Amino acid sequence: MADTTGNPTSTEASSGNNPPPGTSRWRYLGPGIVVAATGVGAGDLVATLIAGSNFGYTLLWAAIIGCLVKISLAEAAGRWHLSTGRTLFDGWAGLGRWTTWFFAVYAVVWGFVYGAAAMSSSALPLQALFPNVMDLEWWAIGCGLLGLVFVWFNQYAIFEKVMTVLVGVMFVVTVYLAIRVTPNLGDAFAGLLPVLPDEKDSILNTLGLIGGVGGTITLAAYGYWVNAKGWTNTGWMKVMRLDNRVAYATTGVFVIAMLFVGAELLHSANIALAGGDKGMLQLGDILEAEYGTVTAKFFLIGFFATSYSSLIGVWHGVSLMFADFVARFRGEGEQKGEKVASGARERSWPFRAYLLWLTFPPIVLLFQGEPFRLIIVYGVLGAAFLPFLAGTLIWLLNSSHTPREWRNGPVSNAMLAIAGLLFLVLCVKQIWDQQWSDFF
Secondary structure, eight states: OBOTTSOBOSOOOSSSSOOOTTOOGGGGOOHHHHHHHHHOOHHHHHHHHHHHHHHTTTTHHHHHHHHHHHHHHHHHHHHHHHHHSBOHHHHHHTTOHHHHHHHHHHHHHHHHHHHHHHHHHHHHHHHHHSTTTOOHHHHHHHHHHHHHHHHHHOOHHHHHHHHHHHHHHHHHHHHHHHHHTOOOHHHHHHTTSOOOOSSTTHHHHHHHHHHTSSOSHHHHHHHHHHHHTTOOSGGGHHHHHHHHHHHHHHHHHHHHHHHHHIIIIIITTTOOOOSSTHHHHHHHHHHHHHHOHHHHHHHHHHHHHHHHHHHHHHHHHHHHHHHHHHHHHTTOOSOBHHHHHTTTGGGSHHHHHHHHHHHSTTHHHHHHOOOHHHHHHHHHHHHHHHHHHHHHHHHHHTSTTSOGGGSOOHHHHHHHHHHHHHHHHHHHHHHHHSOHHHHO
16 A cells, blocks of 8 residues: 555564554654754745745745655655665765765865855844844854854754754744734635746746745755654654654745735735845844834844754754765765664764864855855755755665665655756756856
């Protein structure tokens, strides 16, 4: 018998660390909360706000489809880890050395630029809350150092608890704002119909909203967090799938709430937001003018929770992936999920070296600006990662690399193919939009 993803559910591991019989699957949830907190950054919420301000509720359906697409990717990554007992990078390495070089370049360039972006994003709401304490750059450095110390000295269990608190803050703030602006539920339900706005480039804008809902490399990190939680075999498959669906249901709440805010607060007043994190600060000013200082401060607290959860999530999850990459590159043989579950990866020197890479070199960008050529390479690599993830998961989960009973069913293959094509289109658009003449 197959579940809704088209995969068999009747066979589970009879050995290893399995959930006790008769216990509720809900009590074990956790990695999904982490991936939701990490994947939804301030930039994602701004993109949704802008979609709401430009098109009202018209693209609500696209935001929901975005969550469904990401569910399929994260489920596939988690299923690989549990069904094979191997890590995702170990699977990639089995497809050829090109995957190793792609990830190596991606991890170095992406980490350097993302480190500065994450620190700046976390610093913006703090400077707005405490404007006379210190300059933005020093707030950013403080956020990065605090994230470094926190991830360095705490393993997954504490990390998950802190992320859960930050998600709780994000949830309360976004839902409060959605209620505060008094959404038009009739128009919202009409937005569930798949209709394109009557605007130029509406198809690409719609695809961009679908692709931008919650997560890039954090989708690949999900399998590592599943292992870090202690889930290492197919006995945890049903728990993982529930956990993953809860993750993107939570993400959906964030995105829909912010689209409501954009539609009601900005669209009706014909207010345009700036792109990126500064659009969040602009929204704070609008909220203060409309609803008062308390609401604006409350929003800034939620803005900080959104940005900082992404920072420490990447500091932890991508460092786990990098540690796995180094172990495989050094020829340590097949990389097992048990190694991640034991906490050995979090104590390894590659894990901590990547933490340092995410924190200290990007400080240069905080004071000197972002080099244009580096930003182009960063943008192209970032756009290419999700097609790479979708394509390699289709390859791995339809081959002898995966036990037959846990290979893709028709629904999983269809969803991953849709995801791959979607992100390939967005990747081409991202590359096309780059100012190559300036690069050369």
